[in-house]
Amino acid sequence: QVQLVESGGGLVQAGGSLRLACAASGRPFSRYFMAWFRQAPGKEREMIANINWSGSNTYYADSVKGRFTISRDNAENTVYLQMNSLKPEDTAVYYCASHLSGSLSIPSSYDYWGQGTQVTVSS
Numbered sequence: 001q002v003q004l005v006e007s008g009g010g011l012v013q014a015g016g017s018l019r020l021a022c023a024a025s026g027r028p029f030s031r032y033f034m035a036w037f038r039q040a041p042g043k044e045r046e047m048i049a050n051i052n053w054s055g056s057n058t059y060y061a062d063s064v065k066g067r068f069t070i071s072r073d074n075a076e077n078t079v080y081l082q083m084n085s086l087k088p089e090d091t092a093v094y095y096c097a098s099h100l101s102g103s104l105s106i107p108s109s110y111d112y113w114g115q116g117t118q119v120t121v122s123s
Contacts, residue, residue: 002026002112004096009117012086016121020081022096022114030054030074033099036081037107038092038119045095049081050104059104064090086121094119 008020020036035050048061049070058070069082079096094117097110 004112004114006096006114006117009119011120014121014123016086017084020094022079024077029077034079035097037095040092045107047105088121088123091121
């Protein structure tokens with residue numbers, strides 16, 4: 001049984017930092033691209049960062065580029081999202097996901113999801 005479990009969300013002031021973690025189990029983690037999505041109230045779920053099998057290639061949405069860093073530790077079956085210089089508009093539920101096939105940008109390309117972790121940035 002595949003499980004993705006996120007941790008690290010919380011309440012932070014604007015300009016602060018948080019580090020999210022996503023622990024995976026139940027499949028050979030290192031074979032899959034991983035991504036972080038977020039969904040704010042009333043908005044669609046958007047992909048904000050992804051990382052390839054080895055961690056050598058990453059992609060960021062323009063909204064987080066230069067502030068967020070995705071990384072992975074295949075020995076620990078964990079993917080991370082370091083979030084710096086947080087803004088109130090970063091407030092959302094953050095999800096990690098394991099890619100199955102197709103476009104890395106769309107949710108339907110991912111077959112397993114974490115339960116989500118709330119990030120709230122106060123102004």
